[in-house]
Amino acid sequence: MRVRASLMVTCLGDALFPRVGVAAVHVLEALGVTVDFPAGQTCCGQPAFNSGYRDSARRSARAFLRAFAGSERVVSISGSCAAMVREHYPLLFSGEPEEAAARALAARTYEFSEFLVDVLQIDRLPVRCSGKVTLHHSCHTRRMLGIVEQPERLLGMVEGLEYVPLPRSQDCCGFGGTFAVKMPEISAAMVDEKVDHVLASGAELLTGLDMSCLMNIDGRLRRRGASVPVKHLSEVLAEGWRR
Amino acid sequence: MAAVSSASRKAFDARVARTLGDPGLQEVLRSGQDYMQDLCEAAREELDWPAWLDAVGEVRRHTVAHLDHYVEQFAHNVEMHGGVVFCAADAAEAREYVAELARRTSSRLIVKSKSMVSEEIALNPALEATGAEVVETDLGEFIIQLCGERPFHIVGPAIHKSLEQIRALFSTLAGEELPPDPAALTQFARRQLREKFLSADMGITGANFGVADTGTIVLVTNEGNGRMTTTLPRTHVVVMGVERLVPDLEGLEPLLTVLPWQGVGQRITSYITAITGPRREGDADGPDELHVVLVDNGRSAILGSAYQDILHCIRCGACLDVCPVYRQIGGHAYDSTYSGPIGAVLSPLLEGLPRHAELPFASSLCGACSEVCSARIPLAEHLYGLRRDAVAQGLGSTAWRAGFDGFATATEHPSLFGLAERAARPLLRLFAHGETVRRGLGPLAAWTHTRDLRLPEPRAFRRLWRQRPPGQGGRDPGGERKAGGGRDERGGRSAP
Amino acid sequence: MRRAAFLERIRAQLRRSGDPPVPPAPHPSPEARSRAAADAPVARFRERLKELEVTLFPVASREAARRSVGALVEERGWATTCAPASLRWPGLPGAWVDESREAQFGLAEARWALAETGTVVLDNRGEAARGHSLLPAASGFLVAESRILPRLGDALRRLAAAPDDLPACVSFVSGPSNTADISGVRCVGVHGPAEVFVWLIAGE
Numbered sequence: 001m002r003v004r005a006s007l008m009v010t011c012l013g014d015a016l017f018p019r020v021g022v023a024a025v026h027v028l029e030a031l032g033v034t035v036d037f038p039a040g041q042t043c044c045g046q047p048a049f050n051s052g053y054r055d056s057a058r059r060s061a062r063a064f065l066r067a068f069a070g071s072e073r074v075v076s077i078s079g080s081c082a083a084m085v086r087e088h089y090p091l092l093f094s095g096e097p098e099e100a101a102a103r104a105l106a107a108r109t110y111e112f113s114e115f116l117v118d119v120l121q122i123d124r125l126p127v128r129c130s131g132k133v134t135l136h137h138s139c140h141t142r143r144m145l146g147i148v149e150q151p152e153r154l155l156g157m158v159e160g161l162e163y164v165p166l167p168r169s170q171d172c173c174g175f176g177g178t179f180a181v182k183m184p185e186i187s188a189a190m191v192d193e194k195v196d197h198v199l200a201s202g203a204e205l206l207t208g209l210d211m212s213c214l215m216n217i218d219g220r221l222r223r224r225g226a227s228v229p230v231k232h233l234s235e236v237l238a239e240g241w242r243r
Numbered sequence: 244m245a246a247v248s249s250a251s252r253k254a255f256d257a258r259v260a261r262t263l264g265d266p267g268l269q270e271v272l273r274s275g276q277d278y279m280q281d282l283c284e285a286a287r288e289e290l291d292w293p294a295w296l297d298a299v300g301e302v303r304r305h306t307v308a309h310l311d312h313y314v315e316q317f318a319h320n321v322e323m324h325g326g327v328v329f330c331a332a333d334a335a336e337a338r339e340y341v342a343e344l345a346r347r348t349s350s351r352l353i354v355k356s357k358s359m360v361s362e363e364i365a366l367n368p369a370l371e372a373t374g375a376e377v378v379e380t381d382l383g384e385f386i387i388q389l390c391g392e393r394p395f396h397i398v399g400p401a402i403h404k405s406l407e408q409i410r411a412l413f414s415t416l417a418g419e420e421l422p423p424d425p426a427a428l429t430q431f432a433r434r435q436l437r438e439k440f441l442s443a444d445m446g447i448t449g450a451n452f453g454v455a456d457t458g459t460i461v462l463v464t465n466e467g468n469g470r471m472t473t474t475l476p477r478t479h480v481v482v483m484g485v486e487r488l489v490p491d492l493e494g495l496e497p498l499l500t501v502l503p504w505q506g507v508g509q510r511i512t513s514y515i516t517a518i519t520g521p522r523r524e525g526d527a528d529g530p531d532e533l534h535v536v537l538v539d540n541g542r543s544a545i546l547g548s549a550y551q552d553i554l555h556c557i558r559c560g561a562c563l564d565v566c567p568v569y570r571q572i573g574g575h576a577y578d579s580t581y582s583g584p585i586g587a588v589l590s591p592l593l594e595g596l597p598r599h600a601e602l603p604f605a606s607s608l609c610g611a612c613s614e615v616c617s618a619r620i621p622l623a624e625h626l627y628g629l630r631r632d633a634v635a636q637g638l639g640s641t642a643w644r645a646g647f648d649g650f651a652t653a654t655e656h657p658s659l660f661g662l663a664e665r666a667a668r669p670l671l672r673l674f675a676h677g678e679t680v681r682r683g684l685g686p687l688a689a690w691t692h693t694r695d696l697r698l699p700e701p702r703a704f705r706r707l708w709r710q711r712p713p714g715q716g717g718r719d720p721g722g723e724r725k726a727g728g729g730r731d732e733r734g735g736r737s738a739p
Numbered sequence: 740m741r742r743a744a745f746l747e748r749i750r751a752q753l754r755r756s757g758d759p760p761v762p763p764a765p766h767p768s769p770e771a772r773s774r775a776a777a778d779a780p781v782a783r784f785r786e787r788l789k790e791l792e793v794t795l796f797p798v799a800s801r802e803a804a805r806r807s808v809g810a811l812v813e814e815r816g817w818a819t820t821c822a823p824a825s826l827r828w829p830g831l832p833g834a835w836v837d838e839s840r841e842a843q844f845g846l847a848e849a850r851w852a853l854a855e856t857g858t859v860v861l862d863n864r865g866e867a868a869r870g871h872s873l874l875p876a877a878s879g880f881l882v883a884e885s886r887i888l889p890r891l892g893d894a895l896r897r898l899a900a901a902p903d904d905l906p907a908c909v910s911f912v913s914g915p916s917n918t919a920d921i922s923g924v925r926c927v928g929v930h931g932p933a934e935v936f937v938w939l940i941a942g943e
Binding site: 009011013014015016017018019021022037039040041042043045047048049050051052053054056057059060062063064088139140143144170171172174175176177178179180181182183184185186187188189190191193215216218219220222223 | 256259260263273565567568570571572604605606607608609610611613614627629630631632633634635639643644647648650651652653654655657660664667679681686687689690692693694695696697699700702703704705707708709
């Protein structure tokens with residue numbers, strides 16, 4: 001029986017980084033997964049939840065629950081959005097009629113790299129990508145979902161790729177959702193340090209599991225005139241896929 | 244922006260800007276955190292760290308859950324050993340008690356060992372108003388007392404002071420130029436403060452912990468000023484938060500195992516002092532009187548709420564040592580006795596959100612604080628809760644509320660959402676130069692002030708998906724279709 | 740504030756009424772990673788003392804300890820030593836003094852020592868003054884090997900077992916007084932002693 005999964009592309013992914021979703025679909029399908037895209041999905045409600053607007057968050061989350069109601073499994077291209085569903089949906093819907101549905105969705109939602117390594121149990125990839133690559137472990141992905149090794153293992157399967165660890169990888173990049181625009185000076189100081197570490201790593205490419213963080217780091221890299229490309233892990237795998 | 248008053252927000256921004264713009268402070272903050280994080284690595288190698296943190300959490304949770312019982316037991320046992328216990332509902336009651344005690348005992352010279360609670364209740368000015376000279380003896384507190392500043396960090400109050408600043412400060416006090424040498428400056432402080440210890444009438448300390456079933460006060464120190472303060476003066480006063488108890492001596496073990504590592508990166512501090520009552524008859528030294536002031540000052544209001552476990556805190560300071568926001572802005576930006584993640588949660592709870600409206604929002608919610616916490620307090624989760632509370636109390640801005648409401652409506656209607664996406668690109672294009680946006684309005688301007696933003700691709704993912712050729716299956720990224728389907732890809736297999 | 744009202748406020752917030760029974764207090768005490776302190780406490784204690792920069796004199800007997808203390812006092816030229824009267828012996832160079840604030844060296848007997856942390860545990864009661872190990876710039880301890888316990892929890896359990904015997908002050912001393920409050924540079928001898936010595940008496 002084929003593995004079926006619904007893609008959670010996230011509002012940011014849908015609007016600003018469609019190529020990441022495209023890459024994720026390609027990789028999943030090449031690995032034999034039947035991918036569908038519930039068109040009713042828009043936003044999981046994380047931005048409103050993070051800012052304290054729980055009623056607004058619940059409205060978005062209800063629509064999200066409906067969109068994925070028929071999904072066997074959900075694969076998200078954003079760790080923080082997967083964390084929102086897994087860790088905060090039960091809280092958001094505690095005591096609400098949707099509580100059971102929220103818990104059920106949480107139980108079958110995965111982050112992309114976690115899905116490949118822990119569910120599909122991939123141990124080899126026909127991917128080539130030469131050069132030094134470093135990885136940003138996003139905070140929610142690392143701390144709320146406990147995902148640290150999975151992306152590293154996937155990078156280790158890529159032929160020709162030299163993985164260079166990012167110094168102080170545990171440090172937040174400063175995005176924090178609306179924090180980046182509500183407290184921009186502090187956020188900028190944080191992303192500046194992150195950029196220093198990316199440049200110090202000697203990496204020729206920065207990858208990661210969350211486009212929100214990567215967008216933030218990429219934005220500062222470019223403003224500082226650096227030319228290190230920044231891509232989601234799904235893009236690295238898709239682009240290097242050997243035919 | 245989200246603040247009850249833009250004046251409050253402006254003041255916050257000004258405090259933040261002072262630290263962000265000070266290269267010396269930036270260096271101190273970064274190297275301090277790096278240093279502490281390295282030291283704590285050693286702890287994790289030596290101890291079954293998760294088990295010990297769970298142990299701390301367990302003891303503190305049990306104690307706070309039955310706090311009435313343990314406070315009563317503690318007070319009884321302190322008194323049984325000859326001490327006096329005063330229960331202070333708030334800062335004013337606590338100040339008045341200690342000031343009155345200073346008057347009654349004619350205490351003209353008072354030495355103090357580190358106590359965050361005494362800072363919280365603003366004790367020193369009240370004592371000075373009685374005519375007493377109050378001297379902070381913890382070296383870091385001594386330094387900030389000379390500067391008239393608040394602590395910059397819970398464990399190291401003067402870490403923001405450079406060697407030269409301290410040299411100059413001490414030189415003024417000495418009436419001569421002292422050398423820029425930490426050892427020499429430390430020896431100066433030793434000589435200076437020794438005189439005070441030897442002639443002080445009253446010694447005031449905090450308490451790291453109070454042991455309920457013996458009435459014992461426990462002090463965890465490195466310098467020896469805690470011992471001096473509790474040995475030499477006639478009267479010893481302990482000012483402590485009502486929640487800082489443990490049930491018994493055995494319950495101290497995990498706390499005294501974890502606190503030195505988290506607080507100062509050491510296996511144990513030079514001194515742990517367990518004091519039970521004033522001196523006994525026949526004791527060669529020790530104070531004649533011991534007074535314990537148990538301070539509520541807003542703590543009991545947190546009991547029974549979703550934030551109750553914030554009272555499990557043992558004030559180790561580890562959350563400050565890993566917080567990426569504290570790393571940039573330092574302690575003064577918080578404008579409260581307690582800074583860093585603990586301060587961001589505790590200060591609004593003790594003093595109300597309107598007084599500290601910015602603090603829960605001065606966080607990227609990275610979760611490093613929750614991860615490191617000695618007592619397993621979910622600090623980051625409490626920040627989410629306080630943000631919800633701030634909005635519920637009307638401290639959020641109408642602009643953001645309207646924005647989130649509108650966004651929520653769009654998310655409920657995918658077609659509307661799709662339309663909004665289509666409108667976004669030409670709107671952003673207005674601010675773009677080529678494919679990059681470098682300026683904007685409102686939140687976009689806040690972003691582009693320091694970061695570029697690339698224009699999104701012409702079509703959103705949902706449009707691309709709709710436009711996929713039909714009959715997909717097993718398609719590889721090269722675009723070539725593989726024949727047939729039905730490949731069974733499970734368990735340890737590689738890709739086709 | 741009346742104590743009853745103070746307690747009642749706490750009780751009400753916790754929604755506890757009357758005086759409901761409290762479950763037994765937890766005593767979590769995770770296993771040590773290393774067996775060194777439990778299996779070979781003397782060796783571990785000596786190792787930790789070295790790390791703490793405490794000067795160690797291993798001696799075979801109390802008599803040897805006294806000779807060694809005397810030799811150190813002589814070498815350093817300390818004119819005054821404070822100690823509890825029962826610990827003093829005739830023939831020490833210089834003079835024994837009562838007042839620790841006048842002494843250059845202070846001597847005390849350890850009730851226990853802790854192997855894992857290099858700690859000396861002192862009962863401060865009666866003539867065993869707190870000041871003896873606090874005020875002089877140099878501080879020395881007589882530690883019987885048999886009194887070395889593996890770790891802190893062991894001492895706490897022993898203290899807890901005899902609550903009526905708890906003195907007004909128990910001091911746990913691990914190395915010299917120190918601080919790193921001045922630009923992060925570690926300095927010893929802030930308010931307490933800068934130098935610490937231990938005479939470890941075997942066969943006691």
